[in-house]
Amino acid sequence: MTAKTPSEVIVVGAGIAGAAAAFFLADWGVKVTLIERHHPAAGPTGRSSALLHAFYYMPELSRLAARGIDILRQIPALTGASAGFNRIGNLWGTGPGAAQEFRDVIARVRSEGCEIETLEASELPRHAPDFNWDGIEVAAWEPTCGYADSYSATNALVKGARDRGAAVRLNTPVRRLVTAGGRIQGVEIEDGERIGADIVIAALGVWSKPVLAEIGVHLPLTVERHPHVLVEAAGIARQIMPVCWVDDVLMNYGRPDGEDVLILASWSGGGTGLRGADSERGNLVGDPDDYNEGTESDEAVATVKSFLSRIPRIEPLGIRPGYSGLYDMSPDDNPIIDAVSGVDGLFVICGSSGHGFKMGAAVGEAAARMAVDEKPAVLAPFAMGRFPPTG
Ligand SMILES: Cc1cc2nc3c(=O)[nH]c(=O)nc-3n(C[C@H](O)[C@H](O)[C@H](O)COP(=O)(O)OP(=O)(O)OC[C@H]3O[C@@H](n4cnc5c(N)ncnc54)[C@H](O)[C@@H]3O)c2cc1C
Numbered sequence: 001m002t003a004k005t006p007s008e009v010i011v012v013g014a015g016i017a018g019a020a021a022a023f024f025l026a027d028w029g030v031k032v033t034l035i036e037r038h039h040p041a042a043g044p045t046g047r048s049s050a051l052l053h054a055f056y057y058m059p060e061l062s063r064l065a066a067r068g069i070d071i072l073r074q075i076p077a078l079t080g081a082s083a084g085f086n087r088i089g090n091l092w093g094t095g096p097g098a099a100q101e102f103r104d105v106i107a108r109v110r111s112e113g114c115e116i117e118t119l120e121a122s123e124l125p126r127h128a129p130d131f132n133w134d135g136i137e138v139a140a141w142e143p144t145c146g147y148a149d150s151y152s153a154t155n156a157l158v159k160g161a162r163d164r165g166a167a168v169r170l171n172t173p174v175r176r177l178v179t180a181g182g183r184i185q186g187v188e189i190e191d192g193e194r195i196g197a198d199i200v201i202a203a204l205g206v207w208s209k210p211v212l213a214e215i216g217v218h219l220p221l222t223v224e225r226h227p228h229v230l231v232e233a234a235g236i237a238r239q240i241m242p243v244c245w246v247d248d249v250l251m252n253y254g255r256p257d258g259e260d261v262l263i264l265a266s267w268s269g270g271g272t273g274l275r276g277a278d279s280e281r282g283n284l285v286g287d288p289d290d291y292n293e294g295t296e297s298d299e300a301v302a303t304v305k306s307f308l309s310r311i312p313r314i315e316p317l318g319i320r321p322g323y324s325g326l327y328d329m330s331p332d333d334n335p336i337i338d339a340v341s342g343v344d345g346l347f348v349i350c351g352s353s354g355h356g357f358k359m360g361a362a363v364g365e366a367a368a369r370m371a372v373d374e375k376p377a378v379l380a381p382f383a384m385g386r387f388p389p390t391g
Contacts, residue, residue: 099138116140132310299322335352
């Protein structure tokens with residue numbers, strides 16, 4: 001693709017979305033600088049479970065997820081580095097209440113070219129023989145999905161961007177966005193240096209709200225802490241959980257992390273694009289730089305207990321120290337990917353709401369296209385204007 005007008009673009013934030021935006025801009029021949037306050041994947045991207053699936057109720061989320069996963073698959077060819085893509089398949093089960101809706105969504109996602117099938121209850125034991133399938137009527141099975149390594153994928157995209165001519169400034173916190181006369185002018189970094197640009201893409205995740213508020217743009221975001229529980233399963237992790245597993249009945253999910261560890265978590269707090277409007281929004285964090293990054297033992301016990309009826313075999317296993325990460329939640333659990341009205345040349349990617357890794361590379365690509373060319377149709381539902389102004 002060719003940019004309509006040659007521009008100098010700054011991308012702030014090297015999570016999966018910002019890294020991908022910089023990668024694609026550099027690939028298209030646009031002059032781009034990627035600025036990250038620490039290192040690639042230093043924020044929530046690096047704490048992601050990184051489960052991959054195109055199964056979403058909203059078609060645009062499916063499309064972004066499918067494209068994001070496709071980019072992750074291509075990362076070795078595009079960058080010469082690994083994305084740590086583990087193709088073990090993703091299985092998402094539900095009970096009788098949502099079974100027909102699942103079948104319909106699976107048919108729609110398949111009709112768009114994704115490898116996804118409906119598995120009825122009788123077909124499930126061959127995918128995870130140690131599971132007790134009580135309560136599950138049907139599942140979405142995506143055999144070519146699984147999980148990636150979020151650090152590897154993000155670093156690979158940054159490498160690819162650099163190899164294509166992007167300037168990459170790590171350990172460089174942006175102090176503020178610089179605007180004048182209703183236009184973005186660039187950014188000011190912590191030592192006071194100003195870097196000019198006529199386009200800035202702010203891919204700041206949980207840090208979006210404070211940075212944008214400084215220039216009078218009030219984003220309707222909240223930040224939630226989500227713990228990960230690590231279960232010691234030396235040599236048997238893949239036997240116990242051969243696939244990535246999302247449980248719509250028990251509201252939890254898990255995956256093996258290599259051969260020796262299981263990662264278990266709850267998603268009742270959100271993050272799938274399926275949470276109901278009346279669901280509880282707990283574990284709110286005020287300052288994303290000051291939160292409990294570990295996992296408390298009561299959280300670990302509660303999470304393991306929530307799995308016992310499904311996977312009795314984990315009962316005697318030990319618990320390793322876990323870790324927590326942050327979700328940047330929008331009011332409807334879907335991302336905000338848009339031009340900022342009133343500040344020409346400024347674009348935001350935020351509000352990924354705990355499910356933005358799989359689609360992050362596609363979101364970065366689409367946002368980059370929006371910034372230098374035209375807004376892709378797939379971004380229509382993610383406009384900032386769908387929420388009433390705050391602040
Ligand atoms: C525990 C957990 C589990 C998850 N599991 C999944 C999953 O299974 N599947 C899935 O699809 N998604 C999952 N997610 C969600 C996914 O990880 C996020 O949606 C996604 O990684 C967000 O990426 P991002 O690039 O938008 O933002 P971030 O990763 O938040 O990146 C923002 C970057 O901006 C940088 N930055 C901040 N302030 C500044 C500044 N002033 N100057 C310069 N740089 C700055 C930060 O250091 C950071 O690197 C999970 C998230 C968590 C926390």
